[in-house]
Amino acid sequence: MRRRRTAVRATALAALVGLAGAAMAAPAAAQERERGPVPSAAGPAWGPCPADVVAPLVDLRCAPVTVPLDHREPGGEQIQIMVSRAASPKPEKRRGVLMLNQGGPGGSGLAFVNDLVKRGLPANVQESYDIIGFDTRGVGHSAPVSCGFTTDQDYTGNIPPYAADDAAVSEQAAIAKDVAQRCAAHDRNGHLRHVSTANVARDMDRIRAALGEEKISFLGFSYGSALGAAYASLFPGRTDRVVLDSNVGDTHLDQGGIRRYGLGAEETFGDFARWAADRHGTYGLGATPEAVRATYFSLAARLDETPSAGIDGRVFRLATFAGLYGPTLYGVTAATWQSLLTGGTAPAPVPPPGPSPSDTMFSAFIATTCNDVAWPRDVESYRRAVAQDRERYPVFGAAAANVLPCAFWPHPPAEPPVAVSGEGPANVLIVQNRHDPVTPLRGGQLLDEKFGDRSRLLVENGSGHGVYVGVGDSACALDTTTAFLVGGPLPPGDVTCG
Known part of the structure; x- marks a missing residue:
């Protein structure tokens, strides 16, 4: 039965620009929660991190951890997941390990702890944990996948282009189909179909065992909330503290989750409009929020008809x-509008033809999704x-509902x-901007509804993507989340900050 909430109100001081049915079902979640590798006594062979992993603010060491490509065949082909560790500077205060995911899916996570420290990760959190980052399978130094994206390809990644009419949907469908075919053509080792959130969660449990830990704590942002929810549902007894910030709403990103981009843009646009007014x-741009909104639609319509300096x-x-994505970006956004209104925007530089630097990121996002x-x-x-969605969410909905390569993906889901499991310890803090x-x-x-009594929802009355550590300026959200991570209890009820 769903618990009855007691809202705890707190006053607060008031990241950018991430098939028909299953062919083969995985073991039931209840069974999976009963198994998993036991901790290893040896531990990873820590050494210097790869040269492209830059983390000047922390003493970062890296090591590979071997996992099955297909967890249903643990004795089959193996791949290596690259893991990083920033050890606690005060081992006597160490609580355990805190595993991170920065979102995506598709970005490298090896140096993410450095980013958090730069943003102000509290010292007591750093002291309480060995902080663990990793490149998820298919990304960076963890058996990367490729769809062969090039710099001249008309593909915008995880967000489809705005569809002004039916013809634009057909145009995007042709692009999405070509991308799916490219992915299949470049999948020469058969790894692409094994890149999934469930498999990354199982990789995390292999990392836990390799670290010699009975349990892990987890801090995930954006898509990291889906990954953390998957791990906490598959292995609830192996979780200590779980913080999920800026939440997808499930353990995966489906069509409904992507379409919620339209809802989010609609709800957040008013904050920018008030700032600009x-x-x-x-x-x-307009003396009232309503006038700013009118400027947006008139400028978009004008650029639909007549692009300015290459911007449509x-x-x-x-x-x-x-x-x-956050108030710190409002100034740049307003200045861009202003320049477009006066016709002064310079065309964006055209990259030279060749492989896209975003190839692995886009490929991993598509494969996972x-x-x-x-x-x-x-x-x-x-x-x-x-x-x-063009009618319901006119700011951006006709982009969020547009066609992704998943409509033409060559592989049905393997499981x-x-x-999301409500069975397990009450140790999940869900953190969210309004x-x-x-x-x-x-x-x-x-x-929060799916986790039931296992979770509490902390809502910060703020705006943007991301809440914890240097993203917002809420003392309430920072203090509540930090206290939970370093060992405090889960709040007795939901929390509203601001």
Whole structure:
């Protein structure tokens, strides 16, 4: 039975621009929760990190951990997951290990602890844990996958382009189909189908065992919330403290999760509009939030018809969406609008032809998203969704509902997505901004409902993507999350900060 909440209100001081049914089901979650590798006495062979892993603020060491490519065949082909460790500077205060995920999926996580320290990760958190980062399978130094993306390919990654009409949906469908075919053609070793959130969660448990730990704590942002929810559901007894910040709403990103980008943009746009209206004398975007909103739509429509210096309406909408990721980006966003209004924006530099530096990131995102759950296969369903969300969420909805390569993915999911489990220790803190353009509040609420008595929901009355450590300026959210991580109890009820 769902617990009755007692809201705890707190006053507070008030990252950018991440098939038909299952062919083979995995073992039931209840069975999986009973097994897992035992801790190793030897531990990883720590040494210098790869040369491209830059972490000047922490003493970072790296080591590979061997895991099965297919966890259903533990004795089959093996791959290596590259892991990093920033050891506690005060071992006498060490609580255990804190594993990190920065989101994506697709970005390298080896140096993420350095980013958190730069943003102000409290010293008592650093002292309480050996902090563990890792490149998820398919990424960076962990058996990277490639779809062969090049710099001249018309693909915008994890966010499809805005579809102004039905023809734009058809155009994107052709691009998405080509991307899916490219991925299949470049998957020469058969690894692509094994890149999934469930498998990354199982890799995490192999890392835990290699570290010699009975339990791990976890701090994940954005997509990291889905990964953390999957691990806490598959291995609840192996979790100590779990913090999920800026939440997808489940253990995977499906069509509904992507479409919530439209909801998030709609809810967050008003914060930027109020900011810009207060600075109308500087930027000239409108003296009221309503006037700023009108400027957005008129400028987007104008750029749809007549691009300015290579920037069309799709690029303008995407740039504005990225500009909603936090108030620190509002100035750049406003200045870009201002320049477009006066026709002064210089064209973006065109990269030389060749492999895209985003190849692995885009490829891992697509593989994870398409392998985790079955997506609609008919273009007409996307056309209906785009038309619906263009009306419901006019700021960005017609992009969020557009076609991804998952509509043409060559592999059906190998197993059903991990179901969020309410069975296990009450040790999950869900942290969420009230307004978030990519993981709106509804995602945090959904995940909290699914965890039931295991979780508490902390809502910061702030705006942007990310809450903990240097993203917002809430003492309440910082103090509550830090106290929980270093050993304090889960709050007795939900918390509202601000």
